[in-house]
Amino acid sequence: MALRRLELPTSWGPLLLVGGSRAGEGTLVLLPQLRLALDAGRPHRALPPMSTVFVSHGHLDHIGAVAYWASQRFLGAMQHGVLLAPAAIAGDIQGLLELHATLEGGRPYDVEVVPVTGGGTYTLRKDIRLTFFATDHWVPTLGASLAWHKHRLRPELVGMPEEEIVRLRMAGEEVDQELVLQLLSYTADTGPGIFTTHPEAFEAEVVLLECSFWRPADRDRAREFGHLHLDDLTAIAPLLKCRHLVVLHPSRRHRLGEADRVVRERIGPMIRGEAHSLAIDWE
Ligand SMILES: [Zn+2]
Ligand SMILES: [Zn+2]
Numbered sequence: 001m002a003l004r005r006l007e008l009p010t011s012w013g014p015l016l017l018v019g020g021s022r023a024g025e026g027t028l029v030l031l032p033q034l035r036l037a038l039d040a041g042r043p044h045r046a047l048p049p050m051s052t053v054f055v056s057h058g059h060l061d062h063i064g065a066v067a068y069w070a071s072q073r074f075l076g077a078m079q080h081g082v083l084l085a086p087a088a089i090a091g092d093i094q095g096l097l098e099l100h101a102t103l104e105g106g107r108p109y110d111v112e113v114v115p116v117t118g119g120g121t122y123t124l125r126k127d128i129r130l131t132f133f134a135t136d137h138w139v140p141t142l143g144a145s146l147a148w149h150k151h152r153l154r155p156e157l158v159g160m161p162e163e164e165i166v167r168l169r170m171a172g173e174e175v176d177q178e179l180v181l182q183l184l185s186y187t188a189d190t191g192p193g194i195f196t197t198h199p200e201a202f203e204a205e206v207v208l209l210e211c212s213f214w215r216p217a218d219r220d221r222a223r224e225f226g227h228l229h230l231d232d233l234t235a236i237a238p239l240l241k242c243r244h245l246v247v248l249h250p251s252r253r254h255r256l257g258e259a260d261r262v263v264r265e266r267i268g269p270m271i272r273g274e275a276h277s278l279a280i281d282w283e
Helices: 065-074 087-103 162-169 197-203 216-224 230-239 254-269
Strands: 002-008 013-022 026-031 036-040 053-054 081-086 112-118 121-125 126-132 142-153 176-186 208-209 244-250 272-275
Touching: 002 244, 013 244, 036 065, 065 081, 065 087, 081 087, 081 244, 087 121, 121 254, 142 197, 142 272, 176 197, 230 254, 244 254
Parallel strands: 036 053, 053 081, 081 112, 176 208, 208 244, 244 272
Antiparallel strands: 002 013, 013 026, 026 036, 121 126, 126 142, 142 176
8 A cells, every 4th residue: 555655845854754544444654754653553564664653542543553563673673662652551552562472472572662641742862852732532642743952053153163162162151052843743533622722733834633524414423533524624724824734534434535635625725834635545
């Protein structure tokens, strides 16, 4: 199955997003430059090289490939992997991996399950940090925001000779300043409550947002199961400041072409930035 591949211009540089998504069947979002997966709902050979996997909640369309990921990394002699999971399910995820390792012969996978909570952070690398927030779904679910901590020379030192800057640094003076840029937010499965509980998630340059349903008859279904309906999206679309809105998680009630058309013709014209679709048919 071919995944979608988006190369999004951001202030960090071109950000590569590879993935595919369908409600109930699988959501898999990869950021190969950061070796990070946001949900692992469906096995794909592009997944094992990701050394960190974040799972938003326990529904199978978001965790269906975690054992595949751990097993493939073990078989491929890839080193230590980190699995970030909401604290509410981290123990069960750990048990799931142990069970699979037992079924495969008893050698444990080299995977560390790290429980994360709303408001908590995780340092992916020196300049990239993840922050987690609760979404509006019907089981405990977290979204994740990715911030770029950019270090640059303090403006008053720009143009100063290099040896002078080195001297200041040696003397213990702070020569850098840190800028924090909200690069990307993945809002996982969520109803419209997220717009009021975590408006900061929508300050990122790239926002990944679900849109599961769009027929009028599916409004109640969306509400009941904590998903977004197109009406919810179009209500807030003019307020979205993001440079890229990546829409995912369409229900199988809708054909793929229809999902892409909704993004292109209904959502795209309503936002300031560009709208993209990560919808695919897994089979
Ligand atoms: Zn889902
Ligand atoms: Zn779900």
